[in-house]
Amino acid sequence: MSFERIKQDASSIVDLSFTLENLVAEKSKLESLKESKDKILAVDEKISIVKSHIKTFLSSINTGLKQQEAELNG
Numbered sequence: 001m002s003f004e005r006i007k008q009d010a011s012s013i014v015d016l017s018f019t020l021e022n023l024v025a026e027k028s029k030l031e032s033l034k035e036s037k038d039k040i041l042a043v044d045e046k047i048s049i050v051k052s053h054i055k056t057f058l059s060s061i062n063t064g065l066k067q068q069e070a071e072l073n074g
Contacts, residue, residue, distance in 0.1 A: 002064075003064075003068065005060075005064060006061050006064045006065065006068075009057045009060050009061045009064070010057075010061060012053075012057050013054055013057045013058065013061075016050050016053055016054050016057070017054070019050050020047065020050045020051065020054070023043055023046050023047045023050060024047065026043055027040060027043045027044065027047065030043060
């Protein structure tokens, strides 16, 4: 994995973190407004998906960094 790809994955994590922050705020708002459980569950599902994507990108970065380290230590 190239260093450029690692940077792209890191950038994606930053974007997803903002999305996650917005979703958590939306969930809190829905809960405070006593919105229906269906709406809250839908936001929860989106939060789970975003967290999963973040984990995937972190794993990809970790793998890429290990490959870079192995190449440097040759």
